[in-house]
Amino acid sequence: MPDSSLSAQPSAETNPNQGIIPEIVGYAEEISAWRRRIHAHPELCYQEVATADFVAEKLAEWEIPLHRGLGKTGVVGVVKSGTSPKAIGLRADMDALPIHEQNRFAHASVYPGKMHACGHDGHTAMLLAAARYLATQRNFDGTVYLIFQPAEEGGGGGDAMIRDGLFDRFPMQAVFGMHNWPGLPAGSFAVSPGPVMASLNTFRIEVNGKGCHAALPHLGLDPTPVAAQIILALQTILTRNANPLEAGLISVTMVHIGEATNIIADRCELAGTVRTFSAELLDLIEARMAEIVRHTCLAHGMEGAFELTRSYPPTVNHAEQVAVSRQVMAAIVGEELVYAQQPTMGAEDFAFMLQRVPGSYCFLGNGEGGHRLPDHGAGPCTLHNASYDFNDAILPLGASYWVRLAETCLAPA
Template sequence: MPDSSIPVPPCAEFNSSRGIIPEILDYAGEIRAWRRRIHAQPELCYEEFATADFVTEKLAEWGIPLHRGLGKTGVVGIIKSGTSPKAIGLRADMDALPIHEQNRFPHASIYPGKMHACGHDGHTAMLLAAARYLAKQRNFDGTIYLIFQPAEEGGGGGDAMIRDGLFDRFPMQAVFGMHNWPGLPTGSFAVSPGPVMASLNTFRILVNGKGCHAALPHLGLDPTPVAAQIILALQTILTRNLNPLDAGLISVTMMHIGEATNVIAECCELAGTVRTFSGELLDMIEARMAAIVRHTCLAHGMEGHFELTRSYPPTVNHAESVAVSRQVMAGIVGNEQVFDQQPTMGAEDFAFMLQRVPGSYCFIGNGDGGHRVPDHGAGPCTLHNASYDFNDDILPLGASYWVRLAENCLAPA
């Protein structure tokens, strides 16, 4: 565990005239090439071997010591300067999604059914660019841990790295994450204290009836109308049990029943997701869902089974770390381009890191999609869309944020 006797690094005075670091702009073309190489060779959860090899190759080229294998394919680089015991972590995710890319430009995915549709290629490239600068200049006093994380997209790679000893082997007083955000203007950031992304939870419901001939329904127990009643009743949890000032979501996304038009099925299966910003609210929703399933089924002489799997907790930013992030952002792009972060029901496994170490998770504007080169797909440039592409114009900006954040947190006494 981190040494709790070392305080979270305070904000230092920040020179607002610095802007994007000129040296990083000088090699912007290389950063773009790294990003597009990673984009063309996407790898899914815990399969990021080639991506980890590339990260390792670049860190070694710049003389940065590293460790591999945390969370199976994770990489941690270590940059030290001076004698201070203070340390921070900068995290980028590396994995892609099981989506067939619709873009046809030269750096499109070479692997059918795999695509960097969430911008993790850009996240990795920005942290690499920052690592190159930090390793050369070392204008800080302390230790920077570069965390290249696998399996964010549902695989819980952040938690896997923690269980493999991330914070025990590399103790740090703060950890920071960043995600590109389509729709947020290019050249801007957003960050706020408190919950900014929801918990990720999945549920499964089984309604067990009695199959029979569809023309003789009185001889069986039809699970279909019972499942329909359950679907509608689940929404009353949000409208009648949830405080209107709180936020929660229940989405039934799958319904599996039957195989023939003249057969009443034996069983109906429902599945979906629950999202909340607090554990207490999730506890209430889980209890009410279980009660609705059980009693609705009993009312029709059937058995019902309900289970909820809790995958990711809410992503909750720490106020002191957010203050550091906002000051650094304002020094680069100006106060008017640093926005309040609107909480989203999307989920992020950086939440596990923030449960263990103070820190902040911010958004960097990816623009509205106008940056895409010709031959992109016909769809929008939104996350998890087959026509998405990361905005290469923001690579130097994101790298500059990482550098100035590290220098600010680890400023010499």
């Protein structure tokens, strides 16, 4: 999360140098209506059929050629201007989360157990707003690919679009992503080179003992204390094996054992997540976890099993594209509202795109939650929270950033 001192800084709403595009401000109410329509009708990963239909409908309305089906439900719009072969991609994610929304305002989710609790509704609306402006003004020389991606929330939709030919069918020299960030002042940005989000990896561990009556433990092999030892030992990997200056995380989040108070179970299952900013640290953690599980189980006469699944790589920004992003942000909101991006242990599948094409992934301040309408939930306005809602006031700012970024990257020679 950003440093808490940022909350004391001025917002873009009071910045006299703000450079939000007036034409986009002129249809801000429409952008908000799009966002709220998407918010009210959330769709989970690879189920974004209605959302993709809406995106395609708007792109067609503005006579933007579009392509569907990449990553199953992904949409790519193509806006060309001039004769330059240069091209960039702008990416927004479309999927929602399996969360039951606690908000009760008019645009709350109509589907129980599904919610736009991460702001992908706002991301999609901002890219649509930028698409409209780019298609009507075309103040650039080259091609802008508008990438509406499915399944960011654990489904690897970015990787799926790539495997379906995203960068082969739509070759580009750079690709850019953006995510709203609660706690960062509304109207500000944050971007930095290097790792900004961690890799996402999950693990499962089995401790296989021998069940027996709880009153006769000597007749069995109890996996419970062995699992407890493993849980504690895993934490020594980061404190005693890894370089203390390199960030990593091992969290056991699930423990499944037993069904009755008078029975010693014959198996215990553990599961959790590992996060790192480098493949080298992840390799070390994986090797040590496997050793700890195997040898701890053997020391107690049992067998253990360990499996690590690598889902998303770290999100690593490229210096050249970050410099361009900062230049564009500063021109819109002023240098004082462009912060250094604090790396987070959260994960993002835009990482797959950055492994293939240079680019940058930035944060757009969503504020502290004061923007929420009456009848919002009692919880905080944080990502993946049932009381979250996107800040509609920043929609024109995010759209303006996309437009100015495209115009800067594709400026006529």
